[in-house]
Amino acid sequence: MTLSALLTQAAAVVTAAALAPLLVGWVNQCRAWLQNRTAPPLLLPYRTLRKLLHKDAVLAESASPLFRAVPYVVFGCMLVAAGIIPSLGTDLPAGRAADAIALVGLFATARMFMALGAMDVGTAFGSLGARREMLIGFLAEPALLMVLFNVALISGSTAMPVIVDRLVAQGFAVNPSLAFAALAFVMVLLAENARLPIDNPATHLELTMIHEAMVLEYSARHLALIEWAAALKLFNYACLGFAFFLPLGLASEDTGPTALLLGATWLAAKLLLAGAGLALFETLSAKLRVFRAPEFLAMAFMLAVLGLLTRLLFSGGVA
Amino acid sequence: MDLAPVPGFTTARRQRLDANAWIDQLAQARAAGARLGALWASDARATEGVFRVCVVVQQSRALDWLELALPAGGPLDYPDISGLFPAAGRMQRAACDLLGVRATAADQRPWLRHAWPEGLFPLRADAAGTVGESPTGPYPFVSVAGDGVHEIPVGPVHAGIIEPGHFRFSVVGEKVLRLEERLGYVHKGIEKRFESFPATEGQRLAARVSGDSAAGFSWAYCMALEGLCGGEPPPRALYLRALALERERLANHLGDLGALGNDAGFAFGLSQFAHLKECLLRTNAEIYGHRYPMDEVVPGGVMHDLSSAAAGLVLRELDALTAQLARLDAIYTDHPGLQDRFVGAGRVSPELAARLGLAGLAGRASGQAFDLRTDCPAPPYDRLEVRMVTRNEGDVAARVAVRFEETRVAIELCRRLLHELPAGAIRVPLPAPRSDRPGLGLVEGWRGPLLVALEVAGDGRIARCRPQDPSWHNWPALEHAIIDNIVPDFPLINKSFNLAYSGHDL
Numbered sequence: 112m113t114l115s116a117l118l119t120q121a122a123a124v125v126t127a128a129a130l131a132p133l134l135v136g137w138v139n140q141c142r143a144w145l146q147n148r149t150a151p152p153l154l155l156p157y158r159t160l161r162k163l164l165h166k167d168a169v170l171a172e173s174a175s176p177l178f179r180a181v182p183y184v185v186f187g188c189m190l191v192a193a194g195i196i197p198s199l200g201t202d203l204p205a206g207r208a209a210d211a212i213a214l215v216g217l218f219a220t221a222r223m224f225m226a227l228g229a230m231d232v233g234t235a236f237g238s239l240g241a242r243r244e245m246l247i248g249f250l251a252e253p254a255l256l257m258v259l260f261n262v263a264l265i266s267g268s269t270a271m272p273v274i275v276d277r278l279v280a281q282g283f284a285v286n287p288s289l290a291f292a293a294l295a296f297v298m299v300l301l302a303e304n305a306r307l308p309i310d311n312p313a314t315h316l317e318l319t320m321i322h323e324a325m326v327l328e329y330s331a332r333h334l335a336l337i338e339w340a341a342a343l344k345l346f347n348y349a350c351l352g353f354a355f356f357l358p359l360g361l362a363s364e365d366t367g368p369t370a371l372l373l374g375a376t377w378l379a380a381k382l383l384l385a386g387a388g389l390a391l392f393e394t395l396s397a398k399l400r401v402f403r404a405p406e407f408l409a410m411a412f413m414l415a416v417l418g419l420l421t422r423l424l425f426s427g428g429v430a
Numbered sequence: 431m432d433l434a435p436v437p438g439f440t441t442a443r444r445q446r447l448d449a450n451a452w453i454d455q456l457a458q459a460r461a462a463g464a465r466l467g468a469l470w471a472s473d474a475r476a477t478e479g480v481f482r483v484c485v486v487v488q489q490s491r492a493l494d495w496l497e498l499a500l501p502a503g504g505p506l507d508y509p510d511i512s513g514l515f516p517a518a519g520r521m522q523r524a525a526c527d528l529l530g531v532r533a534t535a536a537d538q539r540p541w542l543r544h545a546w547p548e549g550l551f552p553l554r555a556d557a558a559g560t561v562g563e564s565p566t567g568p569y570p571f572v573s574v575a576g577d578g579v580h581e582i583p584v585g586p587v588h589a590g591i592i593e594p595g596h597f598r599f600s601v602v603g604e605k606v607l608r609l610e611e612r613l614g615y616v617h618k619g620i621e622k623r624f625e626s627f628p629a630t631e632g633q634r635l636a637a638r639v640s641g642d643s644a645a646g647f648s649w650a651y652c653m654a655l656e657g658l659c660g661g662e663p664p665p666r667a668l669y670l671r672a673l674a675l676e677r678e679r680l681a682n683h684l685g686d687l688g689a690l691g692n693d694a695g696f697a698f699g700l701s702q703f704a705h706l707k708e709c710l711l712r713t714n715a716e717i718y719g720h721r722y723p724m725d726e727v728v729p730g731g732v733m734h735d736l737s738s739a740a741a742g743l744v745l746r747e748l749d750a751l752t753a754q755l756a757r758l759d760a761i762y763t764d765h766p767g768l769q770d771r772f773v774g775a776g777r778v779s780p781e782l783a784a785r786l787g788l789a790g791l792a793g794r795a796s797g798q799a800f801d802l803r804t805d806c807p808a809p810p811y812d813r814l815e816v817r818m819v820t821r822n823e824g825d826v827a828a829r830v831a832v833r834f835e836e837t838r839v840a841i842e843l844c845r846r847l848l849h850e851l852p853a854g855a856i857r858v859p860l861p862a863p864r865s866d867r868p869g870l871g872l873v874e875g876w877r878g879p880l881l882v883a884l885e886v887a888g889d890g891r892i893a894r895c896r897p898q899d900p901s902w903h904n905w906p907a908l909e910h911a912i913i914d915n916i917v918p919d920f921p922l923i924n925k926s927f928n929l930a931y932s933g934h935d936l
Contacts, residue, residue: 146701235582239917308767311695315590316921318582319693327589397767398695401604401918 115367119200122371126378127193127350131342132156134349134382141390142313156342163335171232171328181228182329182336188221189343198350199374200362201272210269211259214351215252218303221340222248229325236317240324243401247309247321250408251302254295257415261292262355264422275354275361288425291418293356298411300348302404305341307393309404319398346382353381433495434657434869438808439488442870444495452498453509456485464489465800466515466787467872468881468898471525473554475502481531483508484896485518486870486881491806493870495883500531510535516786517903528553528621540566542614542935552622561619574600574608582917586615593931597920604916609909616935624895629655629863629886630729632895636882637724639897640933642682645674646875647882647897647933648727653808653871654884655729658863665852667731668810673744673847674723674732676840679876680751681710681722683833683840686928690830691762693922694771702758706751713747716740731857741848748841755841759834772827776911776923779824786910789903790878792927795832796824802874814846829926862890877901877930899933 136153143150152158170179192214194205209217226241263269265286266277302309305322314320317327326337354361360377362370399407433444447455467486474482480499487494500506510533512519522533523541530551532538546552546561573581579602586594596612620639624632636651637644649671656662663671684707691699711721717740718726718733726733736744762768778788780797788798802808803816819835821828863869863886871882878900887893908927912920 142697146698147705148701235580235584239582307695313697314695315588316693317589318584318920319918320589323589394698396695397691397765397771399767400771401916403770 113202116202116204118368119202119362119371120194120204122375123196123198123200123203124190124194126199126375127343127346128190128339130379130382131346132160132339134346134386135342137383137386138345138390141387142394145390145394156338160335160339163330163338164332166331168331168333170330171234174232174328178228178231178328179333181224181231182333182340184224185221186336186340186343188217188224189340189347192217192347193343193350195271196347196350197272197275197354197361198378199371201275202362203272206272207270211263211271211274212256212269214271215256215259218255218344219248219252221344225325225337229328232328234328236320236324236327239318240321240327243321244325247302247404247408250405251299251411254408254412254415255299255303257412257419258292258296258299258355261288261415261418261422264419265289271354275358276363278355279358279361279363288418288422289356291414291421293352295411295414295418296352296356298407298414300352301392302408302411304345304348306389308396308399309407311398349382349385350378352385353378357381431497432867433493434654434660434864434867436493436657436808436870436872437653438491438802438806438812438872439493440491442493442495444497444868446497446499449498449509452485452496453511455494455496456487456511456514459487459489459494460514462489464494465789466517466903467493467879468883468896468902469511469515469518469521469525470883470896470898471529471531471553472885472894472896473529474499476555481506481529483525483531484883485511486883488806488872493872495868495870506531507534509533517906520906521902527551530554539570540614542617544614544617552619569612571598571610571612572608576602576607578602579607586612595931599912599917599920601917604918606912606915606917606920609912609920611905611909613905613931614935616932618932618936620936621894621896624892627892628890629658629884629892630860630890632884632892633728634725636895636897637727639936640899640930641722642930643678643875643877643880643899643933645671645678645723645727646873646880648723648725649675650871650873650875650880650882651884651895651897652727652729653873654869654882655863655871655886656860657869657871658867658884658886659729659860660864661730661858661860663731664855664858665810666735666854667856667858669847669851670732670734670736670856671727672810672814673736673844674718674726675873675875676843676847677710677714678723679840680837680844681707681714682876682928683837684710686925687758687762687830687833687837689925689928690772690826690922691768693925694768696765696768699758699762699768702754706754709747709751713744717744728857730860731855733857735856736848736851741851745845745848748844752838752841755834755837762830762834769827771919771922772830773825775826775919776915776926777823777825778907778911780822782910783824783907786907787903788907789900790874791832791836791876792829792904792907793878794818794820795828797822800879802872802879806872808873810847813850814843816843826922826926865893868894875900877928878904897933897936899930901929901931901934904929905934 136156140150195209229237229241266274310321362374431444433442436442464487469485471483483498485496527543550559582599584597586596594615598610600608633648633651637648639647688700688703715721778796783796799820801818803811804818865886865888868885881898883896885893
């Protein structure tokens with residue numbers, strides 16, 4: 112393990128933790144602009160975190176130690192995930208230790224703890240949110256795995272740095288299977304991050320909530336960690352998408368801090384565009400009925416499978 | 431037994447009957463297609479030694495005030511009429527909480543009584559004790575048993591800043607088997623407060639019964655009072671009242687259309703419609719001195735005249751609104767995601783609506799073609815030929831469509847009112863109100879018919895004033911509308927009715 116690898120590793124985690132709230136602030140700002148509203152400050156999510164961290168936590172009387180542990184576990188999972196997704200460069204020691212399947216497992220662990228924590232207090236809304244979250248997760252996970260198999264099949268590995276390096280080495284060859292996978296990935300991203308049309312991050316209607324219903328009982332530092340973790344999750348998903356489908360400007364092995372800085376610039380540009388795109392999509396769509404969500408995710412799964420099939424047909428034809 | 435004439439109605443009769451004749455007459459009225467206006471009770475022990483239970487029913491252009499006298503010393507029981515008019519059930523329970531007159535109904539749970547002891551009846555003249563300091567025990571909700579059935583309690587404190595109401599859902603998975611509402615959290619004693627006002631000032635409180643119906647309720651109050659005084663406002667004042675009422679309808683419909691989009695996750699709709707509503711409210715502030723036309727309608731006329739410059743401003747604003755509305759209507763209609771949420775959600779069939787007596791806007795979306803402005807037009811509506819908007823589907827989409835169409839009708843009405851605005855005085859002094867008979871006022875507010883029943887005491891004070899919001903008729907229908915829908919669709923369905931809490935809890 113070289114010094115540069117350690118640097119890349121540390122930079123990836125720190126950048127993710129530091130920039131994730133900014134991404135949320137940017138998306139919220141774009142949404143407000145697109146709705147002709149005056150936008151909230153870009154740095155509002157940071158201020159919210161600071162405010163929450165300064166407050167005293169209130170716990171329900173019926174809360175068990177599990178409830179208190181959940182924010183730390185979920186935040187930890189998202190931080191580890193940030194360490195294995197090639198966001199700035201591919202020289203990630205952790206990325207070789209944990210592959211794409213492990214990443215899905217990390218997300219699943221976080222989800223499971225969120226749901227357990229939500230049910231722990233025993234309120235109707237917590238269980239309601241947990242139930243819906245598990246429904247969404249149960250459908251989104253296979254679709255995400257299929258997307259990952261798509262890229263793994265192209266590169267012959269499930270280790271993410273390897274996948275990205277091979278994709279970059281391939282150049283911009285037209286790859287229909289990647290197009291299908293990218294579409295499926297965006298759909299999974301929307302569902303997994305509680306965005307429209309599956310969930311509405313801005314709603315105040317408790318009966319329609321999914322993610323928000325699960326966090327209603329958290330306060331102060333616990334809520335801060337949960338919100339930060341949610342921002343990190345969006346950031347992670349965005350970086351995952353860039354790594355597979357838009358691997359421009361990623362620092363490769365044995366490059367110095369300059370390449371990392373260049374990678375960070377590219378990342379910022381991509382996040383700027385992706386955040387605006389997400390806001391645009393959310394502004395144009397209405398929320399689906401809860402029972403349409405399975406159709407939506409089944410479509411994502413089908414697209415990913417189509418990607419796999421085209422890949423198999425394609426490579427078969429060439430051979 | 432006399433009743434002051436009510437504008438727009440050819441007959442307005444009042445009868446005092448014994449219990450058997452009372453229930454017979456109500457049954458006949460129901461069979462003939464009459465609609466329930468209101469049910470309330472009053473304490474007339476000082477003058478006649480009785481408690482009275484009054485029911486107002488409306489049948490096309492005839493109003494009947496049917497009254498039952500319960501001697502103060504005897505049993506205060508009277509026949510249950512909720513079998514004839516389902517909406518009367520809760521009005522009977524409220525009358526029981528406030529005055530201790532008891533319908534012989536199966537449901538004897540308190541309705542408005544949340545925080546005062548049993549046996550204290552706040553509307554009685556001799557009521558002693560404090561309301562608001564002794565919480566009543568747990569409220570027995572009807573429970574649904576079965577495999578996998580569980581309850582979701584929602585409110586009265588909600589995640590958003592909205593009025594308080596409790597909703598108890600019995601669900602299997604996401605499907606709603608039953609909804610039970612619990613209201614009364616904003617009971618403020620408005621009816622009691624009325625009794626401390628001189629009759630000539632009651633319109634100020636009437637305007638504040640429900641802020642979204644300020645013009646409607648204050649007009650209905652003034653209509654009742656003017657009937658008692660025997661005076662009539664000048665034509666210009668009537669036109670200006672109608673303008674205030676139609677502007678109120680516009681503001682509420684626009685606000686609701688935006689909120690309906692937002693509840694379906696389409697925040698763009700909210701910001702656009704909120705902008706349109708805000709423009710209207712700011713113009714209100716300019717021409718009425720208040721964003722909501724609170725103290726605009728006064729006995730004998732209106733408070734503010736409208737200069738021709740202001741009329742021009744309002745007309746120009748209406749032109750801009752028409753253009754914007756057409757574009758937004760197209761966006762709503764062509765949005766597949768939005769239509770998917772609206773169509774088929776929260777359906778109330780015309781048959782069910784007829785049985786429940788669904789009133790106003792929600793009723794018209796379920797094929798109940800009743801609109802006071804068309805059916806019994808009081809001046810100035812008798813000269814305006816208001817076009818009634820109805821739909822038969824009875825779902826959220828129908829209620830959205832009725833709102834869009836009624837907004838257009840209201841814009842047209844505003845234009846006509848301004849173009850034909852008569853010259854002359856805006857206010858005339860009224861003779862003293864008579865105290866030997868009650869008066870009624872009925873106005874088609876944006877939500878539906880608003881009724882005010884008014885009795886004035888010999889010294890000119892209000893003896894009893896009952897403001898009745900159509901929400902009393904429509905809240906029970908919401909419990910039916912949600913059945914077999916899924917839990918996350920409830921906020922949207924609820925918003926499509928947008929019923930009053932304050933106007934209902936009084």
